[in-house]
Amino acid sequence: MNSKIETPSQTHRPRVVIAGAGFGGLQAARGLAGAPVDITLIDRHNYHCFQPLLYQVATAVLSPADIAWPVRHVLSRQSNVTMLMARAEGVDRAARELVTSEGRIPYDILVLATGATHSYFGHDDWAADAPGLKDIEDATRLRRSILVSFERAEATNDDELRRRLLTFVIIGGGPTGVELAGAVAEVARHALAPDFKRVDPRTARILLIEAGERILPSFPEPLSAYARQKLEQMGVEVMTGRAVIDCGPDHVDLAGGERIHSSTKIWAAGVRASAAAQWLGAETDRAGRCIVGADLALPGDPDIFVIGDTSAPPPANGRPIPGIAPAAKQMGDHVAAVIAARVAGKPAPGAFRYRHVGDLATIGRNAAVVKLGRWQLKGFTGWAFWGVVHVYFLIGTRNRIAVALSWLWNYITHQRSARLITGDPTPGASGSAPPPTAASPH
Numbered sequence: 001m002n003s004k005i006e007t008p009s010q011t012h013r014p015r016v017v018i019a020g021a022g023f024g025g026l027q028a029a030r031g032l033a034g035a036p037v038d039i040t041l042i043d044r045h046n047y048h049c050f051q052p053l054l055y056q057v058a059t060a061v062l063s064p065a066d067i068a069w070p071v072r073h074v075l076s077r078q079s080n081v082t083m084l085m086a087r088a089e090g091v092d093r094a095a096r097e098l099v100t101s102e103g104r105i106p107y108d109i110l111v112l113a114t115g116a117t118h119s120y121f122g123h124d125d126w127a128a129d130a131p132g133l134k135d136i137e138d139a140t141r142l143r144r145s146i147l148v149s150f151e152r153a154e155a156t157n158d159d160e161l162r163r164r165l166l167t168f169v170i171i172g173g174g175p176t177g178v179e180l181a182g183a184v185a186e187v188a189r190h191a192l193a194p195d196f197k198r199v200d201p202r203t204a205r206i207l208l209i210e211a212g213e214r215i216l217p218s219f220p221e222p223l224s225a226y227a228r229q230k231l232e233q234m235g236v237e238v239m240t241g242r243a244v245i246d247c248g249p250d251h252v253d254l255a256g257g258e259r260i261h262s263s264t265k266i267w268a269a270g271v272r273a274s275a276a277a278q279w280l281g282a283e284t285d286r287a288g289r290c291i292v293g294a295d296l297a298l299p300g301d302p303d304i305f306v307i308g309d310t311s312a313p314p315p316a317n318g319r320p321i322p323g324i325a326p327a328a329k330q331m332g333d334h335v336a337a338v339i340a341a342r343v344a345g346k347p348a349p350g351a352f353r354y355r356h357v358g359d360l361a362t363i364g365r366n367a368a369v370v371k372l373g374r375w376q377l378k379g380f381t382g383w384a385f386w387g388v389v390h391v392y393f394l395i396g397t398r399n400r401i402a403v404a405l406s407w408l409w410n411y412i413t414h415q416r417s418a419r420l421i422t423g424d425p426t427p428g429a430s431g432s433a434p435p436p437t438a439a440s441p442h
Helices: 023-031 051-058 124-128 136-155 159-165 175-191 221-233 276-280 325-343 379-393 397-413
Strands: 015-019 038-043 047-049 068-070 081-085 088-092 097-100 103-106 109-112 116-118 167-171 205-210 236-240 244-248 251-254 259-261 264-267 271-273 301-306 359-364 367-372 375-378
Touching (some): 023 038, 051 136, 051 175, 088 276, 109 276, 136 159, 136 175, 136 264, 159 167, 159 259, 167 175, 167 259, 175 205, 175 221, 175 359, 221 359, 221 367, 221 375, 301 325, 359 379, 367 379, 375 379, 379 397
Parallel strands (some): 015 038, 015 109, 038 081, 109 301, 167 205, 167 264
Antiparallel strands (some): 047 068, 097 103, 116 271, 251 259, 359 367, 367 375
16 A cells, blocks of 8 residues: 555654554554644554553453553543554654554654564474464463363363363563463363363463573572462473474374373463664664664664664673563654654653562462562562552553452452454364364263
């Protein structure tokens, strides 16, 4: 599509186009609320998703609406923003236009905050059998796959099929993998255990597979060891130093020749940057992130900024800036400040400086690990701190209350309030387990 999209503009006001309404893009748009610019914010979804809690949607703790908000509503009081639902597909630097699925959008200043996707390390064909977790669709698909596996295990008389249905493999021992493993274990051991009659969900086998020597490698070793101990107490089999060499519809193969039969595999082993660097013809790092200058602008083009998971600024203290929400939000704030200073004719702020606030990961009920500078928390204290932080950073009072009440209900009752199986649960549907044999009517 080559048509040009006309967006509201006032004479002599710079047109700022922001691609991506994630943490970085939304923060940049909000940071320009008082600037004399006309902003066009585009995203392929009409909502902003709080990604750190996606795993709780996938494991039936929360509903999608608890962690997502319509972008138009978030920015409804900001008069200089136009929101368009479209997919970014390229950049025409010569014409100074962002190419989207709905047409071309002219820009004076472009901010690319297009995020990242799953990395299968050269094995993209594994994606169909081991889906990852990046958006609401991923989360609801995984929730369906997990819950349908228990339903089909209840229906079958085939013991081998039942074992495969009740074997859940999480690949990747970072925070997402650890949180998913603990959450699936709690679903099986507590939430579902009283509700099934022909099968005992507590017999489910949950495996967390990590190619490195330990889980949570970005945390101090004592916290990593604590997380492993708590997971194993919950019944999770933690397998470190084991690389996955193949994934299929009903199996995972590990280096060394071991095959694990499983109908539900979840990928949490890595991410790769969006195609933004390819659109720009820019230099990238090993993860495909676009290398930018200290002001987060593309070298040689001060009117194009790249932020968030697809950006590789100069390392902070010799270490790459992590692809996490606080980093993206800080980049969004910095770019907004640079643009606002430029259009006001004021000196630009200094170089971007990332401030690492800390690392957090929850393991399960009453257990989490937290690293805040020199401070380390674990157990109930860490778990309570993790909960407060996540509720605080949600957008909107309604969502904070809804999430807090859902967690309280889950804590008191062990129940999951969002256990609806939606979408197509039939064999062959994306994310579905294979069909069981027919159950006996007796």
